[in-house]
Amino acid sequence: MVDTCAGKDIVIAIDPSYVPKSGKTTNGLGYFWSGRASKAKWGLEVSGIAAIDIDNHTAFYIEAVQTPSNLSTTTLLEHYTNVLVARKELNNTYKR
Template identity: 40%
Template sequence: MDASFVPKSGTKTDGVGQFWNGSQSRSEQGLELSSLAVMSWAGRHIFPVSVVQTQPRLDRADRLKQYRDQLQSLLAQRHSWLVRHLKAVVADGQYARVMFMNVVDGEGYAFVTKIQNNA
């Protein structure tokens, strides 16, 4: 699970807002896409299964709720398929929050992430 930044100027595109651009190490105007993928360790493949545009909001907590809702939706939609194949959820350090850990732990999966130094 990770988010991707797409630079975008203008005001007509729905969802344009200030998002973190990791390649520039700063917040910039553009779009953000939150993506979930399934990794195959044996075949070393990644299969994208959910991509959702993040809606700009005033506070970071609301964006984290959007990411959490996307994860919960995927787990609910594909639960029977995931039970056989999913072993852990791997996510960027920004997802290392109690709300994510509770969702993943509640479903019985391991949560692999890098804890931020201010956590």
């Protein structure tokens, strides 16, 4: 869809968002940064990935990816980067 509807200049963006969630048994629960509260809060984090069409001033939503709460071997920035690199290798939508 991006290739057929977007202009020639696109960038890929990722936007992590905090999702409040109570309970103890939901997979991925942990403390994540909430920009609205300006602090880490208990819940989930989901990262929205979009192709931003510079020419037409719009964006195409591609995918949402849940952030794991137990990132013991990587930082959050490395996790976000790995998510984008893995999707780039799997999907030609990211290429022009």
